[in-house]
Amino acid sequence: MDTTYAVLSEGLEKRFGEVHALRGLDLAVARGTVCGVLGPNGAGKTTAVRVLTTLSAPDGGSARVAGHDIVTEPAAVRRAIGVAGQYASVDSELTGRENLRLFAKLLGLRGAAGRARADELLERFGLTGAADRAARTYSGGMRRRLDLASSLLTRPEVLFLDEPTTGLDPGSRGRIWTAVRELADEGTTVLLTTQYLEEADRLADDIVLIDHGRAAHRGTPAGLKSLIGSYAEVVLAEESEQPVYFTAAGVLDWLTGAEPTIDRERRTVGAVATDAALTLPRIVRELDAAGVPVVDASLRPPTLDEVFLRLTGGGTTAAGRATGRPARPVSPTTAEESAA
Incomplete structure (x- = not known):
């Protein structure tokens, strides 16, 4: 088994009726790196994330994530990954601490281990002071940080971030950037889709430009420039x-x-x-x-x-x-x- 790549896809296809969202998408994301996936609206970025995270079955091609086949080993893929979508998925009525403890239980982290991990992530993302406030009182940036924290409860091998800073102010965006870069430095592989070109320039080790469901160009930021x-x-x-x-x-x-x-x-x-x-x-x-x-x-x-x-x-x-x-x-x- 090739352990060089945390995400490896060949010829991924996905259709939604008449819409051909993925047209033979090839990706190769090295372990411990940040890969920025860019493309115009409708290029297939979010569809690619949904397929690679087993939320949507491919119509053709193959892919392995963290060494596991997304079709034949979906449960193993889910155990190895974290996902933060375009919009924060926290419960507004629960506090920040309660949100993380709930997610920890759902992921199998129960008792003292789950509570300790939740507190660790609240501290890491600068949310300890607001931990016991209802999430509905959080700013957009705080909610995104809480959402990102929930995706890291199980220390995933691969983290999928689908436009994680959409709508955030520059200060909040910068705090997310710092967290993502620290995760990569610690060995987590990050696949990042984004509409912010500066974001990819700052964070990505490699960039893939997707157009019409295919990888049209790839390389380092400097190489593409x-x-x-x-x-x-x-x-x-x-x-x-x-x-x-x-x-x-x-x-x-x-x-x-x-x-x-x-x-x-x-x-x-x-x-x-x-x-x-x-x-x-x-x-x-x-x-x-x-x-x-x-x-x-x-x-x-x-x-x-x-x-x-x-x-x-x-x-x-x-x-x-x-x-x-x-x-x-x-x-x-x-x-x-x-x-x-």
């Missing part, structure tokens, strides 16, 4: 009108060969730059020659958000598509280079 080169972005003057944005987009289109993204709210125009020879001074020079009022400009490594948009085909905003791809500009500098 290297696939698309640098990112050129300019901030336009506050009084800039829409035609100016399209002129700026045309300049970046010509310089980078990539379709630009226009964000009127942030007053930015950006594009992936795969040409390593492209420099920031040249970008600024060409924009100035085209009459674009720029207040800031950068040429930097891409964020994971930009990698995601690029690799999943979502690289332009509606504003950028409104009039089609901007025309390539002709500036004095361009004319001089052409004559030369």
